Amino acid sequence: DQQVKQNSPSLSVQEGRISILNCDYTNSMFDYFLWYKKYPAEGPTFLISISSIKDKNEDGRFTVFLNKSAKHLSLHIVPSQPGDSAVYFCAASVETSGSRLTFGEGTQLTVNP
Amino acid sequence: DAGITQSPRHKVTETGTPVTLRCHQTENHRYMYWYRQDPGHGLRLIHYSYGVKDTDKGEVSDGYSVSRSKTEDFLLTLESATSSQTSVYFCAISPGPTNYGYTFGSGTRLTVV
Numbered sequence: 698d699q700q701v702k703q704n705s706p707s708l709s710v711q712e713g714r715i716s717i718l719n720c721d722y723t724n725s726m727f728d729y730f731l732w733y734k735k736y737p738a739e740g741p742t743f744l745i746s747i748s749s750i751k752d753k754n755e756d757g758r759f760t761v762f763l764n765k766s767a768k769h770l771s772l773h774i775v776p777s778q779p780g781d782s783a784v785y786f787c788a789a790s791v792e793t794s795g796s797r798l799t800f801g802e803g804t805q806l807t808v809n810p
Numbered sequence: 811d812a813g814i815t816q817s818p819r820h821k822v823t824e825t826g827t828p829v830t831l832r833c834h835q836t837e838n839h840r841y842m843y844w845y846r847q848d849p850g851h852g853l854r855l856i857h858y859s860y861g862v863k864d865t866d867k868g869e870v871s872d873g874y875s876v877s878r879s880k881t882e883d884f885l886l887t888l889e890s891a892t893s894s895q896t897s898v899y900f901c902a903i904s905p906g907p908t909n910y911g912y913t914f915g916s917g918t919r920l921t922v923v
Contacts (some may be wrong), residue, residue, distance in 0.1 A: 701852075703852075706850075731911060733914075738916070738917070739916055739917075740900050740902075740914030740915050740916050740917055741853070741900070741912075741914045742914070743911040743912070743913075746911060786852060786853060788853075797843065797855050797858055797868065798855075798912065799855075800845075800852045800853040800854070801852050802850055802851060802852040803852050803853075
């Protein structure tokens with residue numbers, strides 16, 4: 698049972714344009730969401746997070762949007778840079794119960810120069 | 811990340827042999843996790859630890875055991891390796907349950923032949 702789903706295995710965008718990565722979840726108890734970025738031969742690194750009390754969180758070129766009614770979150774990268782090319786994982790948890798992170802399958806983003 | 815190291819980085823082993831992977835941290839974090847990464851599945855939790863000698867199962871724990879005899883070390887053992895356990899294994903640490911985000915190691919690529 699995949700509780701966190703990233704339906705697009707890959708995404709290709711041009712440098713300078715916007716990258717939008719999507720994530721859907723099924724567990725309505727999830728109240729904290731994170732995005733991780735992973736380069737080849739390295740471990741994932743934390744990128745940005747959002748609590749369910751917010752619908753948007755911004756950090757430089759990265760913005761995460763949360764639509765609780767649709768159980769959907771998205772990561773926007775503007776402008777996209779070639780160094781952003783990586784696998785992006787979304788993750789979710791039930792913060793108040795201290796549960797572990799549940800990850801999606803990942804989306805390979807390729808930013809073309 | 812220098813605060814967390816995994817060993818070995820690569821290993822090839824034969825079906826039926828026992829294998830132990832090591833995760834070592836210097837951050838004095840209470841929580842430690844073992845994940846495996848497989849195409850189409852993302853990161854799936856195998857086992858985790860919330861303190862010395864305190865461990866619990868994740869979603870894909872069959873065929874794996876763990877031990878944590880001191881804060882800094884978390885060992886993952888495949889009792890009798892199978893080809894289905896060929897994967898990339900990541901260790902992660904966090905000071906708290908979830909909302910601090912995880913710090914991941916660089917991974918161990920295990921091939922069972």
